[in-house]
Amino acid sequence: MPDSMSDPRLDRTAHWQAVYTSKRETEVSWFEENPTTSLRLIQDAQASRDAAIIDIGGGASRLVDALLAQGYRSPAVLDVSAAALEASRARLGARSADVDWIVADVTRWRPPRTYEIWHDRAAFHFLTEAADRNAYVERLKSTVASGGEVIIGTFALDGPEKCSGLFVQRYDAKSLADALGSSFELADHLTAAHRTPWGAIQHFQFSRFKRL
Numbered sequence: 099m100p101d102s103m104s105d106p107r108l109d110r111t112a113h114w115q116a117v118y119t120s121k122r123e124t125e126v127s128w129f130e131e132n133p134t135t136s137l138r139l140i141q142d143a144q145a146s147r148d149a150a151i152i153d154i155g156g157g158a159s160r161l162v163d164a165l166l167a168q169g170y171r172s173p174a175v176l177d178v179s180a181a182a183l184e185a186s187r188a189r190l191g192a193r194s195a196d197v198d199w200i201v202a203d204v205t206r207w208r209p210p211r212t213y214e215i216w217h218d219r220a221a222f223h224f225l226t227e228a229a230d231r232n233a234y235v236e237r238l239k240s241t242v243a244s245g246g247e248v249i250i251g252t253f254a255l256d257g258p259e260k261c262s263g264l265f266v267q268r269y270d271a272k273s274l275a276d277a278l279g280s281s282f283e284l285a286d287h288l289t290a291a292h293r294t295p296w297g298a299i300q301h302f303q304f305s306r307f308k309r310l
């Protein structure tokens with residue numbers, strides 16, 4: 099077993115724990131009051147309110163609040179940072195009991211069930227090593243059954259090279275489709291300009307795929 103100083107995955111956990119224990123929700127570049135693009139794409143997937151939805155690398159995002167408010171009955175949020183999920187639980191109060199909170203590194207996670215909608219805003223793009231991307235895609239394939247939908251938002255090709263001090267892999271719809279492989283068919287894609295809490299503009303791409 100690698101020791102804690104050399105295992106990049108442990109470094110990843112430490113990095114994100116430090117972020118979420120030192121910064122407030124509105125002090126991170128990726129904060130958005132209303133996750134309108136994600137919600138639009140989830141709506142376009144036309145899932146029933148009973149559909150199992152998971153937000154991968156959901157952090158302290160307010161997407162889960164919006165999903166609950168819209169009547170989705172079993173949302174799940176996965177993140178490598180327990181502190182991020184704790185922030186969302188505290189914000190939601192009693193409603194947090196309706197959410198499945200999963201502390202895990204997505205590249206090592208062993209999904210206990212399948213999901214109909216997999217959403218990821220700005221987590222996949224941190225996987226700059228092919229082995230990590232492959233591990234992610236393997237989990238995606240085993241977790242989303244045929245007919246399910248996958249929505250992934252990343253920095254666009256003209257987006258920032260780094261986020262939270264870490265290098266990212268930037269995508270357009272085609273390169274993201276290539277990264278996911280032939281088990282996924284591109285159904286929709288768009289670009290979006292995210293305004294950080296301090297007014298900087300970051301270009302994202304969002305793509306929606308059908309699991310074949």
Ligand SMILES: C[S@@+](CC[C@H](N)C(=O)[O-])C[C@H]1O[C@@H](n2cnc3c(N)ncnc32)[C@H](O)[C@@H]1O
Nearest residue numbers: 114128155156157159177178203204219220221
């Ligand atoms: C830029 S933030 C985006 C958070 C959230 N999706 C949003 O839109 O507000 C990236 C998130 O991915 C999480 N993350 C990064 N690498 C991860 C991994 N390998 N497994 C699970 N979560 C990860 C981080 O903890 C962080 O919450």
